[in-house]
Every structure is written in C-alpha cells, then in structure tokens.
Amino acid sequence: MTRRIDCDVAIIGGGLVGSSSALALRGMGFTVTLLDKGFCGAQASGVNYGGVRRQGRPPEQLSLSQRSHAIWPRLQQLIGIDGEFLRSGHLKLARSAADLASLEQYAADVAPFGLDLELVGHNQLSERFGIGGDVVGGSFCPGDGHANPRLVATAFAAAARRAGAEVLENTKVLGATRLSGGFALEAEGLGVTARIVINSAGAWADSFASVFGEPVPLERTYPSMIVTEPLDPFLGVNIGIEGGGIYARQVTRGNVVVGGERAAPLDDPDYSRPRSDGVLTIMQRASELFGPLRHAQAIRFWSGTEATMPDRNPVIGPSATTPGLFHAFGFSGAGFQIAPGVGEVLAELVRDGETSTPIAPFAITRFSPASQPGDASQAAMTTGSKETSP
Amino acid sequence: MAERAPPLIVGAGPAGIRAAMTLVAAGLRPIVIDEGYACGGQIYRQPLSPDGRDAQARYGSEAAKATRLQRDFAALGAQVDYRPNTLLWNLRDASADSLRDGVSQRILHDGLILATGATDRVLPLPGWTLPGVFTLGGAQIALKAQGCAIGKRVVFAGSGPLLYLVAWQYMKAGVEVAAVLDAAPLSAKLHLLRALPLAPDIVLRGLRMAAELALHGTQVQLGVSGLRIEGEGRVARIVYQTGGRRHAIACDGIGYGLNLRSETQAADLAGCAFRFDPRDRAHLPVRDSSGRSSVAGVYLAGDGARIAGADAAELAGERAALALLEDRGLPHAPARAASLERRLVRIGRLRDALEAAFPFPAHWGADIADDTLLCRCEDISAGDARRAIGHFSLTDVNRLKAVTRIGMGRCQGRMCGAAAAELLAAQTGRDIGAVGRLRAQAPIKPIPLAMSLSVDERQHDPAH
Amino acid sequence: MPLLHRLVRTDSAVIFFTIDGVPCEGRAGDTVLTAVLCHTDRLRHSEFSGEPRAGFCQMGACQDCWVQLASGERLRACTTPLAEGMHIVTTRGRSHG
DSSP states (O other), X not given: OOEEXXXXXXXXXXSHHHHHHHHHHHHTTOOEEXXXXXXXXXXXXXXXXXXXXXXXXXXXXXXXXXXXXXXXXXXHHHHSSOXXXXXXXXXXXXXXXXXXXXXXXXXXXXXXXXXXXXXXXXXXHHHHHOOOSSOOEEEEETTOEEOOHHHHHHHHHHHHHHTTOEEEOSOOEEEEEEETTEEEEEETTEEEEEEEEEEOOGGGHHHHHHHTTOOXXXXXXXXXXXXXOOOOSXXXXXXXXXXXSOEEEEOTTSOEEEEEEEXXXXXXXXXXXXXXXXXXXXXXXXXXXXGGGTTOEEEEEEEOOEEEOTXXXXXXXXXXXXXXXXXEEOOTTOOTTTHHHHHHHHHHHHHHSOOSSOOGGGOGGGGOTTSOOOOHHHHOBOSSSOBOOO | OOOOOOOEXXXXXXXXXXXXXHHHHTTOOOEEEOSSSSSSTTTTOOOSSOOSOOHHXXXXXXXXXXXXXXXXXXXXXXXXXXXXXOEXXXXXXXXXXXXXXXXXXXXXXXXXXXXOOEEEOOOOOTTTTSTTEEEHHHHHHHHHTTOEESOSEEEEXXXXXXXXXXXXXXXXXXXXXXXXEESSOHHXXXXXXXXXXXXXXXXXXXXXXXXXXXXXXXXXXXXXXXXXXXXXXXXOEEEEEETTEEEEEEOSEEXXXXXXXXXXXXXXXXXOOEEEETTTTEEEXXXXXXXXXXXXXXXXXXXXXXXXXXXXXXXXXXXXXXXHHHHTTSOOOHHHHXXXXXXXXXHHHHHHHHHXXXXXXXXXXXXXXXXXXXXXXXXEEHHHHHHHHHHTTOOOHHHHHHHHOTXXXXXXXXXXXXXXXXXXXXXXXXXXXXXXXXXXXXXXXXXXXXXXXXXXXXXXXXXX | OOSOEEOSOTTSOEEEEEETTEEEEEETTOBHHHHHHTTXXXXXXXXXXXXXXXXXXXXXXXXXXXXXXXXSOEEEGGGSBOOTTOEEEOSXXXXXX
16 A cells, blocks of 8 residues: 655655755754655765864855854754764864965965964974874864764754654655645655755765766765774874875764775775775775774774765755756765855755855756756745745 | 686585595695694694694594594595695685785685684673683684693583583593583484484484483583673683572683674685575575585585584585586596485484574574674674664674674674674564674685795686 | 683693783683683773673674783684783773773
C-alpha cells in the first residue's frame, strides 16, 4: 500500500543542508518532509573532516560563512548538543615564501569580512602552536574551529524530527515531477506531494537537477581521512596548509584526525574507501609534521562521497526552470561550516522568496549561460496554502 | 602473457595450512601471511621458545593433530612464501597491504584465501575490564603458549565448549579452579545427546572433563546469570545468581567467554557479501559449500567465515584451495572435494548441536546495566548507548557507532559489537538481524603512522 | 602483586627490562604482556577513565594491552616478544598519571 504525504516542503537529502533547512522551516511553521535514501547525515555531512573554518574560503562565500559562524556556538540550544564544537582557531601553514605571500594576500582581500586573521612567523609557530618542520609561517583565524560531523549532522536531523518534520530514512526518491502548484515525489511505497522541493541531495543532486532540465557539471570527490588512537593533547588548533595536501585536528578525547589525498570509489560509486597509497603518504607526512605522531598508531580510515563543482562554489538558490524548486548542493568538500547557514537561507527563500545573505554567485544558471535566471518570487510561499507573489 | 601472481592465504591456522598444502601440491607457490610468530593459529599456538613441555602437555587430546599440522606446514619449506609476524591491514583490487616489522608492503596476488580465524565472543559484564579478567581464549593462550596461569585461584565463566576445556587444562596444570559458571541451563545440555552419535569421542571427553573438575572440587554451576566481577584495581571475586539466589566466589583470575566470533574484517574489505546468520547471531560473509565468496577469486575457510572448529577448518581450507585451483584451470580433485564437503556437512551438524548445548545468552547483551562499560576502547557505557539510541532515534548499529564511538576504537568493535547490536535490537524492538552490521574499516588492526615502505617485490600485473 | 604466575620456563635465560623505571627480570620466550604481568597487575591505564587495564584477549584482537616504552614507542604487549633493555611505562595514560 502506498503511503501518501502532503506537505509544504519536501527535502531530498538528509545531510546537514537538508536537515538544517528542515529545522529552520519547521521553526517558521511549514510542514516538512525530509527524505534520505539512507540514513540522515551518513554521507558527506557526517563523514567529512569536521573543520569549522571560514579562513581560506573565497570572498564570495564569506557572508554566508559569517552567518553560519554565528550559529555554531548556539548548537546546544538549536539541536540539543554542542556537537563537540571547539572554537580552537584555524591555523593555515605556508611551506614557502610564495605560499606565505599568498596567505598575506588572502588576509588583505578578506579584511572587510572581519575574520581577524593574524599572520604568524616561523618562530611563533613553534612557540605558540608547537608546529615544527618545514614551514615558514602561517595565518591564524582565532574564531574558527572544529566539531564532530557525525554528531552534528545526525543531531540536526533528530532536532528536525523532534520539531515535527517527517523524517523518512532509507527512502530513496525514485521520481520527481512538477505538477500544477507543486511537486510529486515517489519513493518505494510512498508518494509525497509538496508545493516546494529542496534538492539537497549532495553527490546525488545532479540527477534531480537534470530531471528539471538543469544539468550541472557535478563531480564526485572522495576525501581520505585517518584517525589515530587517543594521544596526549598537543594540537590545540585546527591545521591546514596553503596549497592543500594535509589537514589535521585533535579532538578533546585525544584522537588526531588527519585528512589529505583522495580516496577511490568502490564498484558501486556511491561508496568509496581510502586508497592505501594515499593513506600511507598522509600518515608519513603527518608523522613528520607533528612530533607526537611519530609513535602513534592509526586506528581507522574513512572516506565519503562529496559533490564538487568546477569552480568549487556550491549551487544555492532557486531553480531557473522550475518554480518552487530550490537547489543547495555541490559544496566541493567545504560544506560543513556553512551548512547551518545555508539551512537558514533556504528557509528564508522558501518563506520570503529572497534572503538577506548574498548568494548570487551560487546561482545554478552559471553553468548554463544560455538560460535566464529564474524568478525566485514565483516559487515563494508563506505558511499555509496560499501562493504569494510579493 | 605475464606470469600470474601467486595466490595469497591470510592466516596460518588449520584452514590456512591445509589450503597452502593443497596449492603447493598443485604446483603453486602461495604467499601465506600470518600475524603469529609461528604457524598453528590460536588453537595450535606455539610458544615463542621451547619451554620444556611436549605437545601432549600443551595441546592435550589435540596433540596429534597439532603436531601433524605444524610438521606438515614446516615440511612445505620454501614451497610457500611464508611471512609470519605479518599483519594484513588493507585489501583492495587484487592487492593486499601487509605490515611486518614496521615495513608496509603491497602484495599483488591472484586468488585470495581468507582463513582469518576467530576470537572470543563476549558480552560486557560489570567489572569486565578489571585486571585479572581474560577471555577464555586468552586464559588458554597464557597457559599453552606462555606457560602462565592467570591466577592462583581462578574461575571460568560463560558458555561454549572452551569453558570446560580451559578449566580442565588449568586443573591439570595444577591451578586451583574454584568454579565453572556456565550460562546454559541443564536443559540446553540435552542437545549433547544429539551430538553424541555424530562425535561420541568429543562429547564424552567434554562430559569427562566436567566430571573430573567436579571430582577435583571445582563448583560446576549451570544456568548462572547476573555475573558481576568485583575488586579494587584487580579481580577479587565474581558474583552470580542461580535459582534467584546470589553467590560470590573469591578468586584472583577469571576466564570469560561466550563461544567464538568470526574475524570477518578482511572479507568485508575484500567486498564479500554478508548475510545474517541466526545461529551465530552475526552477519557473516556469504560462501557456497566450496568456500567461494560472492567475489570472484576470494575464498573463505575456517572459523573466520563461520564458527565450526579446528577440524572443520582443516577440511574447509583444503576445499577452498581446490576451488581456487578449479577456477584457475588446474586439476582440482573433484571426488576429494565432494568428500570434504560431505565431512563438513557432518561437522556442521555437530557444531549446531554444540551451539545449542552452549547457547549464547543474548539477553545479557540486551540487559547490560546502564553503568556497565560497553566499549572498552572508548570507555562508552551501556547507558551512553541507550541515551543516544533514544535521542537520535537510531535503528542501525553503524549510526550508533557514528554518534557514540562504540566500535570506533582500537579494536573496531571486536569486543563490543555483539553487545551493541543486542542492546540496540532490544531497545528498538527489532530483530537482531535487522539492526545492520558494523562495517569493517581499514586498517584491520592499528598500524603506526610512521611506517617504511617496501618496494613492490612483484612487478607483473595481476590477471583480471 | 603479579597477575600471572609462571608454571614453566622458570629457568630460561633472563631478559632484563624495566617497568616504570624499576629493574625487572623476564624470561626468554616471554611476551611483553607476560613479562610485565608476572611482576605487577597492570599494563596501562584507560585514556578516559584512568582505570588500570591488563589486557584481555591475549591474541591481538582486543587491543587493550598497548603499552608505551620510555622512548615513546607503542607496542601491543600480547604479541610482542620481550626484548632486552625495554623500558616499559605503565603509568602514563593520556592526561592521567
């Protein structure tokens, strides 16, 4: 027997973006159905590195990132747990004079956004942060930090459920069609009608975008993570490196999470696993960079499936082809920090047809120059049943 | 055409040894990697150095089998590429990553026989992390491989044939065995009648051991529950219930186990399909009667695939090797294969009867007190797990792992996985088979970040 | 007070090592676990509770017997043969001891 649900907003994908949207929309009084093909927060949102970082983002992301920045310290009130969020600061290291110059340039470029970046010289790196090895300097962002993605992603979905959202896990959306005045989504044994649909399906979002005539050049990428056994505290900050390569943080319990290199998809490309050569490289590099890791054991590797766009900016905003459809995906490996803010932005878009946070650079139309930007107001709606066009 | 890479056998216990012999007899030179310093697996584990005891003293009734197996493997000599002290830490397309003496080496192989064996299955008890509490297998290894007793006055508790065997071995070694506390009620032992015609020697030997223990002054208690281990910084006593009454026995060492659990991490990383096995209450890799897994070129043998004991492991190792030979287009002795399969079916029936006679007290997992440590590695209590299940509306054991870290520590759920699943199933009213299985993640066991890399010793590509 | 009691190899060659700086004698053929627990009743402390641990499975599965050497090196006591001159530290747990 097919179960039927009618709601204001159906959200495809229960990652951090989908579930924070669901929570925000419930706060506005919308009826919400959140669908995930597996478990909420089990994909990229829950298995990413856990960096809560503004530093290093392109300037066009920083307004959104600052909006999210204000949410992170409020997790306890918002989702019932702090998600092990630690405002540790984020230190980006430079291995060459050129890299240091690039950090300096970045600090100058983003000065208007108020990240309070502080450039740190070689000597200070070891004195203040205990960082040795082959680094010439770094840039410190004191307000950044890290958190436990497994907890945060899961807790947003649980909070949405407690707030009254219908959260349906192991419910793969098999079909999505536009009807007059709304959408029909089909899953096994389930039919959902909704006036609004949010496509927050992560690495699977491109197929839904295509259904509505908006193919996007989404590529799947697979980060590669290792974690050590618990160690004495030695790393008080979240570490990145200019030009990439390796990133590391130590959680309060003592485990050190180190990311870098890429994992490889399995036969089923929905799943991936770190490559042995990749983890060997990263483990070696980490043990050279951090003295206390010289004798440490790695106890677990993992990967996830992330959606990456060619310009490494996400797609956020209304569909250009389909009124009532909103996209939010393609965070290109850097979605964790901004996702809670994206949830608020999407809820505003649904309610008001607009948002106070600039998101124009993330329009889906940037990948199809021929098409015209959609009129977001067509899709806007308020609580209740009446369509609005303010 | 490039020469084909050699087959790789993981594990040098009964299954791995017989597999290796079978491949060598067919003219192949398999690579055998094993974590042990000498062959034999855990069941026929050898001492690090001679300790003055002979096989009879060490292995008792199994001495002849142990000696034969170890001698047969030694006789293979350079016909196998044997690598002891070597950990398999990852598996990927036709190659395995191994670690030996701090050096990581990639091994290309063509054909993979996983004979990864078993470890003790346990459910948490109050006090189970106290010094002086070992698994039954651990208590046995202390005795047979290290020549040490785990206490001067010891208690063995739990379930499974190993319970009586280890207790008896300790008694024979001159250690005071205060009690054998068997979770199974007398009614379960009636299943031994079913096992009797299948293997009278094994059943009668077990009964004789129990009788000798009792004669020697060991309390043998059936149907115990409510086990609790107490002591300040180390074991001082064990508390249990029978017939609604509480008892306490002073002791300084405890061997505890609830039969065995298969080591399936390698099969998981190899991509094998898994299926819930109601008898073992665990998800096990799927295999056919020959030992072929769901992945072409990957074969499963011995307790690592499903608990069946050492005798079955020998047969299954040989059978899996014959399957590999067949798949490689080599002579593969079909009549012998059929005979092995018939004997495996027979042993399987015996094992079923033994499992029924020594049932797994699954409710001990469901009923763990909130303040009892569930996960030894990460110090997560049963109460922590229950709160998370409620708070996040969890129904899947991997999600429980994600939010509580249960199964995420150094042992990757080997010690707590069964309990986590039982607890989750009980709290959510689901069938134990419906809460999922903890997915294995590399590395199979902890490995140092700072490893040296060995150049690939084999240049040719594996055949596809 | 030792946890393990040696029944054989009582006259095997002596191997000198230390536990928390205290000179000890093991025997040829000992694992680190055996050597330490024939002298004392703990190998390490839980990183989280600080409670003592002394191994469990003795077959390299439970990972509860990882000990540290004074050099910082870590090893699994039940699968590592004792070697002359090992300086084993049992008191150091993460943020304990």
